[in-house]
Amino acid sequence: MISQPVQANKILLHLALALGGSLLILGGMFFAASNAGHNISPTQLVDAIKASSPGLFLAYAIASISQLVFRAWRYRVLLEASGEQKIPGNKDMIFITAVRNMTVDLLPARLGELVFVGLLSKQAGTHVSSGLSALLFATLLDVLILAPITIAIGLMVGFPTKQPYLLALIALFVVLGFVIGIKYILPVMDKWFVRWAAHPNRIVSKVFGFIVSISVAVESTMQAGVLTRVISLTFAVRIFKYAGLLFLFFGLTHSSFPELGEMASVKVLGAMIASEMTASLPIPSLMSFGSWELGGMTVLAFFGALPQAALVTLLGVHIQTQAVDYGIGIAAFLALLLLGRAASGQATSGRRRNNVIGLVFILLATLAAWLAINSAPQKRVESDLILTHVNRPDSSPLPAWVKQTNGFIVWSSSRTGIHNIWLMNLPDMSLRQLTDSPHTENFARISPDGTRVVFSRSHKKWQSLRDEKPWDVWLLDIATGEEKLVAKWGHAPSWSPDGTSIIFKRDPGMIMAVNVYTLEERIYYESGKDDFLRTRVNLSTPSIGEDDRMALTFRMNGLPTNIIRDAEGEFSIVHRDSCQVMWAPSGDFVTYVQKGGKQTNQIMRYEPDTQKKTRLLDLPGDFSHEYFPRLSADERFMVFAASNNGHEHDLADYEIFLWPVGAAATEAVRLTFDSNNDSWPDVWLGK
Numbered sequence: 029m030i031s032q033p034v035q036a037n038k039i040l041l042h043l044a045l046a047l048g049g050s051l052l053i054l055g056g057m058f059f060a061a062s063n064a065g066h067n068i069s070p071t072q073l074v075d076a077i078k079a080s081s082p083g084l085f086l087a088y089a090i091a092s093i094s095q096l097v098f099r100a101w102r103y104r105v106l107l108e109a110s111g112e113q114k115i116p117g118n119k120d121m122i123f124i125t126a127v128r129n130m131t132v133d134l135l136p137a138r139l140g141e142l143v144f145v146g147l148l149s150k151q152a153g154t155h156v157s158s159g160l161s162a163l164l165f166a167t168l169l170d171v172l173i174l175a176p177i178t179i180a181i182g183l184m185v186g187f188p189t190k191q192p193y194l195l196a197l198i199a200l201f202v203v204l205g206f207v208i209g210i211k212y213i214l215p216v217m218d219k220w221f222v223r224w225a226a227h228p229n230r231i232v233s234k235v236f237g238f239i240v241s242i243s244v245a246v247e248s249t250m251q252a253g254v255l256t257r258v259i260s261l262t263f264a265v266r267i268f269k270y271a272g273l274l275f276l277f278f279g280l281t282h283s284s285f286p287e288l289g290e291m292a293s294v295k296v297l298g299a300m301i302a303s304e305m306t307a308s309l310p311i312p313s314l315m316s317f318g319s320w321e322l323g324g325m326t327v328l329a330f331f332g333a334l335p336q337a338a339l340v341t342l343l344g345v346h347i348q349t350q351a352v353d354y355g356i357g358i359a360a361f362l363a364l365l366l367l368g369r370a371a372s373g374q375a376t377s378g379r380r381r382n383n384v385i386g387l388v389f390i391l392l393a394t395l396a397a398w399l400a401i402n403s404a405p406q407k408r409v410e411s412d413l414i415l416t417h418v419n420r421p422d423s424s425p426l427p428a429w430v431k432q433t434n435g436f437i438v439w440s441s442s443r444t445g446i447h448n449i450w451l452m453n454l455p456d457m458s459l460r461q462l463t464d465s466p467h468t469e470n471f472a473r474i475s476p477d478g479t480r481v482v483f484s485r486s487h488k489k490w491q492s493l494r495d496e497k498p499w500d501v502w503l504l505d506i507a508t509g510e511e512k513l514v515a516k517w518g519h520a521p522s523w524s525p526d527g528t529s530i531i532f533k534r535d536p537g538m539i540m541a542v543n544v545y546t547l548e549e550r551i552y553y554e555s556g557k558d559d560f561l562r563t564r565v566n567l568s569t570p571s572i573g574e575d576d577r578m579a580l581t582f583r584m585n586g587l588p589t590n591i592i593r594d595a596e597g598e599f600s601i602v603h604r605d606s607c608q609v610m611w612a613p614s615g616d617f618v619t620y621v622q623k624g625g626k627q628t629n630q631i632m633r634y635e636p637d638t639q640k641k642t643r644l645l646d647l648p649g650d651f652s653h654e655y656f657p658r659l660s661a662d663e664r665f666m667v668f669a670a671s672n673n674g675h676e677h678d679l680a681d682y683e684i685f686l687w688p689v690g691a692a693a694t695e696a697v698r699l700t701f702d703s704n705n706d707s708w709p710d711v712w713l714g715k
Contacts, residue, residue, distance in 0.1 A: 052318070072336075076284040076344050084279030085348065091272030092352050095265050099166075100125035102261040106165050107148075109252035110245035112158035116151055123360040124148060130357025151364060157241035165249055168206055169262045171199045174301065177266075181298040195305055210250055218243055273300045276345045285337040288328070290490060299327040303342065320346055334494050421701070429688055430697055431455045435660075437667055438462065438481055439684055439709035440470040443702050446490065447678065449483055449504070452699060454713075462504060463511070467491070469502075470678065471520050471708050476527040476661070478712040480505055484519050484532075493678045496520070496568065501532050503544070515542045515549060524572050525613070531572055537564040539580065553578065553593075560591075560599040571618075573611030579618050581607045590620045592636060602634045603641070609634075613661050619644065621655055629654045631668065647693050651683065658710045664689055667711040682707050 100122040107115050116124060128144035145159035175196040182193055221243060224236040277296050281289035306323035307316040321342040328338035437452045449462040449472045463469050468486040470493060475481070480503055487498040501518035504511050514521075518532040518540065531541045537555035542548065556564035566583040573579065575595035579602075581588050590602035590609035602609055606622035617635045624630025630646035631654050647654060650672035657668040666687045674680030684706050687696035700706045 072284075073340050073343055073347075076280055076340055077347065079280075079283040080276075080344065080348070081279035081282055084275040087275040088272040088279070088348070089352050091268045091275060092349075092356070095268035095272065096126055096129060096356065097122060098261050098264040098268065099129075102166060102169075102258055102265065103144075103162050105254055105258055105261065106162035106249060107154065107158055109249040109254045109258075110158045110161045111248040112154055112245070114153040114155070116148065116154070120151055120364065123364050124151060126356045126360035127364070129353050130361075147364070155241065155245070157238065157245045160242055161245035161249055164206075164246065165258070166262075168203050169258060170266075171203050173259070173262050173266055174304075175200045175203075178298075178301050178305075181294060181301065184294055210246055214243055214247060218247075270297055270300060273345065273349070276348050277341065280341050280344045280348075281337075285334075285341055288333055288337050288341055291328075291331060291333065295331045296328075299324040299331075299338075299342075302327045315350055317343075317346060334492055336494060337492070424698065426455070426457070427695070427697060430686065433665070433686075433713065435478075435711065435713035437684065437686070437699065437709055437711050438472040438474055439669070439706055440472055440483075440678075441700075441702065441706045442678070442704040443706075447705070449481060451506070452684075457699070462506065462509070468678075471522075472710055473522050474710045474712045475523055476525065478714075479507065481710075482514065482521045482523065482530050484521060496533060497535070501530065501542070503530075514544070514547060515540065518542075520569050522569075522571050522610075525574055529572075531570050533567060533570060536566040539567055539570045539578075553580075555582065558599075569608055569610070571610040573618075574615035577611055577615055579609045579611050581609055590618075592618055594636060600636065603632070606632070608656065610658070612659055612663055614663060619657050619659065619666075621657065624652075624654070629670075631657045631666070644689070645687060645693055645696070647685075647696060651685075651698070653680075655682065656708050659689070660711050660713050662713065665711060665713065667709045669707050669709060677707055678705055680705060684709050686711070 100118070103125060104115060104118070104121050115121070124144060124147045127147055128141060131143040132141050141163055145156055145163065148154035148159045149156055178196040179193060182196075218240070221236050221240045225233055225240050227233045227236065274293055274296060277300070278289055302323035303320045304323070307313075307320040311319045313319040321339060324342045325335060325338045328342075329335050433454045435454045437454065439450055439452075440447045441450045443450075444461070446466060447468045447470055448464060449469050451460045451462050452458070453460070462481065463483075465485060466489050468489070468491045470484050472481050472483045482501060482503050484499045485502050487500070491498060496519045497517065499517070499519040500513060501515040501521045502511055503514050514530060515532060515534075518534050521530050521532040523530060524541075527544070529541050529543055531539055531552050534540045538551060539553040541550050541552040552570075553567075555561040555567055561582060563584075568581045568583070568588075571579040577595055578593040579590070581590050583589070587605060588607040589604045590606045591599055592602055592609065592611075593599050602618060602620060603622055606620050609618050609620040611618050616637075617633050620632050620634065621629055622632055624643070624646045629652070631644045633642045633644045634640070635642075645654065645657075645666070645668075646652065647670055651670040653671045653673075653675065655669050655671075655677070657666055659666050666689050667684065668687070669682035669684055671680045671682045674682075681703060682705055683698055683702070684700040685696045685698050687693075
């Protein structure tokens with residue numbers, strides 16, 4: 029016999045390997061998302077879970093309990109069909125199934141289901157062969173239902189690879205093979221099993237005696253005529269399972285990742301099925317963490333989701349499902365310990381109790397549907413008639429210096445339901461919507477002469493700024509409103525000092541320049557082509573200064589670093605773990621954003637000649653998460669945005685501020701009062 033310490037060591041070794049597998053897979057996915065330029069931090073996951081919909085979480089819990097009841101019911105039908113006499117009562121069967129749901133993914137390939145067989149034997153004296161037979165048929169029926177669903181969803185929305193289709197077809201052939209084997213081959217082999225079960229060798233006879241008992245249970249189930257009933261129960265299990273996962277998914281994304289929250293349910297369902305497939309593979313992982321997220325993240329990314337958003341969302345869904353499953357499972361396990369072994373054939377008012385249980389769960393399912401409908405996130409409004417602009421409050425009057433300022437500010441605002449480019453005249457503060465496209469528009473930059481605005485426009489209606497590929501560069505004439513496409517597949521444009529060229533990002537590591545008049549393009553800079561950035565890295569927010577000086581941010585392993593190139597072409601680092609570096613119009617210094625005060629950010633100044641770093645601005649009070657700084661041509665004013673809570677560039681409630689450079693931080697004036705996102709401003713002052 030194996031001693032208890034040896035068994036304990038094996039368990040600990042298994043848990044260590046499973047934990048290591050999960051960390052390795054998750055680490056790889058985090059690295060992949062970060063290396064693509066998408067920052068991921070534990071706070072994002074915590075914030076997403078905190079912001080998730082309580083109503084949809086409750087709907088998931090109800091759907092999970094409903095799934096539990098139907099799954100227990102299915103096991104009971106299969107045990108009865110196998111000829112088993114010692115079957116737990118309905119209450120104990122639900123408890124045992126709840127423990128099974130808790131432990132099913134503790135071991136790879138769902139070997140944790142064997143706990144179910146052990147509990148059946150311990151609680152009711154159920155034969156192990158009957159428990160294994162019930163598990164076999166439950167698994168076959170799950171595959172029989174899941175495989176066609178997978179193929180159907182794939183045909184509707186398309187999968188990134190052929191693997192899901194191949195896995196589904198292979199699974200169907202395996203099920204068909206099992207059915208043929210059970211119906212035609214197993215009866216032929218029974219005589220051989222029985223003969224070996226009578227072998228004089230004790231070990232051989234026990235092994236084949238056990239095989240015979242399983243064979244008998246399997247054949248009895250096949251002949252019991254319960255197939256239609258069990259398939260119906262399997263459908264109910266799947267419906268409640270996937271409905272619950274959709275509840276959690278949309279509950280997490282409705283506030284944290286709206287672009288994911290607007291994804292079609294059938295696409296999300298395809299991702300969930302892909303997650304289930306990878307979680308069922310024999311990959312070492314603890315509670316399927318890592319293996320479950322891998323399949324779903326791949327499919328969601330194929331459908332256009334940011335890898336960062338997909339990974340954080342799936343982790344949040346997984347954590348919430350485990351919290352519910354383990355909460356119910358632990359409660360059920362304690363209940364089994366307290367209640368003790370259920371007596372077979374105990375006289376109870378079973379029929380009345382079953383009717384009550386059925387009625388209760390019908391009511392719970394109805395409540396879950398009601399919660400889903402009433403808690404579902406609303407679609408993004410795209411009407412250009414609905415504004416959320418709030419007039420300047422009387423408690424925040426404009427100071428005299430603003431009233432003496434002549435010019436205008438442009439920025440991107442989602443106040444009409446989608447990001448468009450807006451203009452505010454100074455000093456009368458009148459608003460004007462410059463663009464009215466159903467697509468996302470951002471990075472508005474005013475030409476040096478103040479007559480045109482260059483900006484990025486997304487390929488689809490809603491596009492997160494964290495996905496920097498599907499964008500085009502457009503040019504707008506402010507006076508006439510005429511728009512012109514400047515460059516395809518471009519992002520984060522800005523002007524050359526003389527106004528003849530626009531530079532922008534294309535692909536992860538390439539900066540392009542396009543002539544405004546001829547639209548002739550050329551590669552302005554490409555990472556991996558010089559001694560400074562020897563490998564191809566993600567580049568963002570390029571800025572050109574006088575004498576062809578360049579400033580930009582590059583990301584390596586998710587860490588943003590600000591760099592500049594001087595007139596001689598030499599590179600130098602401005603600051604690590606910082607972003608949004610831009611040349612001042614004079615070319616004497618650059619501005620950038622790094623971690624700072626109460627809401628973590630501050631705006632800095634760096635002088636290349638002296639390498640001196642100076643804090644330009646760190647707002648006091650709640651609005652102190654500063655971003656998107658831009659200096660006026662004479663460097664007397666700075667326009668920027670700040671939020672009082674939230675970081676995401678195109679989602680958080682940023683407001684636009686104007687500040688006279690060199691004045692006290694308290695002199696910064698808030699220009700916008702809106703509950704939506706106002707970001708990436710630029711300022712132009714009249715002569």
